[in-house]
Amino acid sequence: MPVLRVALDLPLHRLFDYVAESATPADVGRRVRVPFGRGEKLGVIVDVADASDWPVDQLKAAGEILDDLPPLPRDFFGLCEFASTYYQAAFGEVVMQALPAGLKRLDPPDRRNGRAAKLPAALPPPELTGEQAVAVAAVDPAAGFAAHLLHGVTGSGKTEVYLRLIAKTLAAGRQVLLLVPEINLTPQLEGRVRARFPDCGVVSLHSELAEAARERNWRAAFSGEASIVLGTRLAIFTPLPRLGLIVVDEEHDASFKQQDGMRYSARDVAVFRANQLKIPVVLGSATPSLESWANAQTKRYRMLTLRERANPEATLPTVKLLDTRRMVLTEGVSAPLVAAIQARLERGEQSLVFLNRRGYAPVLACPACGWVSRCKRCAANLVLHLADRRLRCHHCGFEHHIPKACPTCGNQDIHPFGRGTQRLETWLHEQFPEARILRVDRDSVKSRKQWEAVLERIHGGEADILVGTQMLAKGHDFPKLTLVGVLGADSALFAADWRAPERLFAQLMQVAGRAGRAELKGEVLIQTQYPDHPLFASLVAHDYPGFAAGQLQEREQAGFPPYAFQAMLRAEAPEMADAIVFLKAAAALPVIGEHDSVLIYDPVPMKMARLANLERGQLLAESHSRPALQAFLPRWREAIESLKAPSRLRWHIEVDPLEF
């Protein structure tokens, strides 16, 4: 009797066997209903075998095998196998998370067909610049696997390179997967892709799609009917029968890293997948991650460079530092910045004031007794939001009304401390009463619709001053924007996290890159008390390579990634002591002694030690060898699984952690 080996959505590192009289090898890759416990589950058939490790007469019989979809292909299982092994995730969970919800349900609802979206008119493509042409020619969809790092300064026309590569790939009859960090922030890109390829079937895949739309798009991608798939990180697991090119836009962006469930990097999985399918992958950014940059330096990735802005009228903006030690600030803003904004108003140009902190003020405080608004559930302050008069935790969502007096001493004179975008907006309104000011952050722009409306206002010239967080820094092209002012950058300059300089540099270079993208010359003014910091020197010189070289040298000396390979074991529990005891036990497991080249550090509380009433600790495992770490991790994970832990303790392993 044929035995089905079935992947189920369970955190267990094994398959489940069932018997099925009429099953054939052609059923591999199909979904199947199987009895499980007292109920039923939907799984995916990974193998049809003649035997089982279990006595066959004790196996239960599988239920219906669904054939509404073609079977999932072998390379899809190969991809899931890789992700499961590399990230220490259960194979069944990896397989099932790749499917849209509607295909995982035992009783899927009926689906109507959606209407086709209206297409914008196709524009004739611009003539490529010399650098763009070189980059386009360097990527050959027919030449097998190659990983390319497309390093192009802001406004250098990376998108046009992607579009030409997409055209080449489509001409060869293949599909393209274009990954973007956050689909909501990239309606411009989506519009450009649809306009350029109106007849090719472009579908998007991201978690904010309604369930039915996501399933429809997924099916179109899987059937090969859609030739271009535009998606966020989860789209990397979509089975695509004719895939010929993967592009990862803004490859440095942290959104490519999934931070819960299976903690994977879609960028890294993309490189694996391209290698598996023998196709090219292009990672694009003005500020590549140092991992990718190092790979390009060692020639594992091929470097493609765009040094100039694509628009022949545009040049890179001038970056100047405003030394605030010698300036009087009003509400955190210096006189030269005010004057620069004023000058833009007079010329009818746009300004952007960047402050990467939303809310009115980061904390409410009592000067009499020292009380500060803390979250009851997290090791964090409650942020003051005056717009809707709330105190709000940006980590767990806890909310509270604003107290009229200090809850500890009764003092009526409590103050907001520090400033966020709301406070800056309020002050700018007072300072420039005639200006049209638009605040853009996650409080003012919550949905894609709102975001599209905001973009329309900016492009329509209906805003003079933009105030915003990093939402405004990513990939936008606002031709009338000629001034970018940066506030509050210093707080990240001396952060304990050794990745902080990389993030800060990328953020500042990206936001600076919004200025002067058309014929109007751009200017960037950065307020700082540390104008001599080397990070700023690289920024002023638009010198990403210089900055990267310095950072990589420091990391090599300190033995940090990419010169070491890391995995983090994290445990969370109501009491920190429980988490630490568990981590100590994990650090003392005998299996560690069998892996000399893996170093286990001491357990420590996480930087944000409490989140939503759970105390969190972590334990770092590190090796100078990736294979050594990978050989160690499954054995360590199995040993940890057999440790006794308090019932409310949860743990996970994160490979290549970004946050500490």
Ligand SMILES: Nc1ncnc2c1ncn2[C@@H]1O[C@H](COP(=O)(O)OP(=O)(O)OP(=O)(O)O)[C@@H](O)[C@H]1O
């Ligand atoms: N070959 C070209 N000739 C003229 N203009 C071009 C050309 N290629 C691109 N552009 C224009 O240059 C501008 C910048 O292009 P694009 O937005 O693709 O840059 P980018 O490299 O993605 O920038 P960023 O990293 O800042 O998002 C756009 O307005 C685009 O239409």
Ligand SMILES: [Zn+2]
């Ligand atoms: Zn909280």
